[in-house]
Amino acid sequence: MSQGAVGNDVVDLDDVSPASERTRQRFIERVCAPSERELLAQSDDPRTLLWVLFAAKEAAFKLASKLGPVPVFAHRNFIVDRAPLAGAPFSVTLPSAVRARGTVDVHGRAIHAVAWVGEGEPHREVIVGPDARAALLVHLGLEEARVVRAPRADAYDGLGPPRVEVRAQPHPVDVSLSQDGRFAAFALVPVRA
Amino acid sequence: MEQQAEVMGKVVEILRPFVKNADALSSVSMETSILKDLKVNSARLVDIVLEIEDAFGIAVSDEQADQVKTVGDAVTLIMKTGKA
Numbered sequence: 001m002s003q004g005a006v007g008n009d010v011v012d013l014d015d016v017s018p019a020s021e022r023t024r025q026r027f028i029e030r031v032c033a034p035s036e037r038e039l040l041a042q043s044d045d046p047r048t049l050l051w052v053l054f055a056a057k058e059a060a061f062k063l064a065s066k067l068g069p070v071p072v073f074a075h076r077n078f079i080v081d082r083a084p085l086a087g088a089p090f091s092v093t094l095p096s097a098v099r100a101r102g103t104v105d106v107h108g109r110a111i112h113a114v115a116w117v118g119e120g121e122p123h124r125e126v127i128v129g130p131d132a133r134a135a136l137l138v139h140l141g142l143e144e145a146r147v148v149r150a151p152r153a154d155a156y157d158g159l160g161p162p163r164v165e166v167r168a169q170p171h172p173v174d175v176s177l178s179q180d181g182r183f184a185a186f187a188l189v190p191v192r193a
Numbered sequence: 194m195e196q197q198a199e200v201m202g203k204v205v206e207i208l209r210p211f212v213k214n215a216d217a218l219s220s221v222s223m224e225t226s227i228l229k230d231l232k233v234n235s236a237r238l239v240d241i242v243l244e245i246e247d248a249f250g251i252a253v254s255d256e257q258a259d260q261v262k263t264v265g266d267a268v269t270l271i272m273k274t275g276k277a
Contacts, residue, residue: 016236017211023244026243030243031239058235072255072256072259073235074255074256074258074259076255156228156229157229180234
């Protein structure tokens, strides 16, 4: 039985820390693997590509946290195999050596990266606004649906990934939520009940 | 070795430009969560680690950075790793 799982991340390009620009080279060395630094060196737009890579890694981390124990979040250990330009698929290798599929969409000043395992391709949306949870529930259009997070000891905030319940029963989708600056985003894949 | 209060004061000043809501720092404590309470995103957390390295002359490994969840974690790391 194939179970899908998904992670997503949105980056507001107008909300990037200016310090990241000032300490840019050290930031790159901290976040990017050598192969990714090569992609940046070859890129016509390395500033945008850096944030595309960052979003892809964040999405991959959220995915990896669903596939096993929460890994050490060292960005450079989540390796993107090619410059993930808008609409073009890429792969990201997780620290566990699992290879996840990925995609990046650029919506104006929003970068939205999604990483997943399983069949098909995730549904994904970016909204202008702070509430990814509400946007997800609107999309699902289910009565008495809610998004919950169970306690999880190894998570940074003590809570596990979001799950959808309908009338207190698990709904057969895996979801991921993200918020940054002006934007919120979600992605979901169906899972077999 | 710098005293804990002095290190914490310096850490708060490092955090200040990265925290959008300045009021959140007014009640900061060792238990304050950098991501959750101060709403610092993960990109800014990388910047904060770099600033800590510069301010205290230390190198922070990926594993050490991953353990920094609270202001107290940052202070403890600096005091264990740092120089007088």
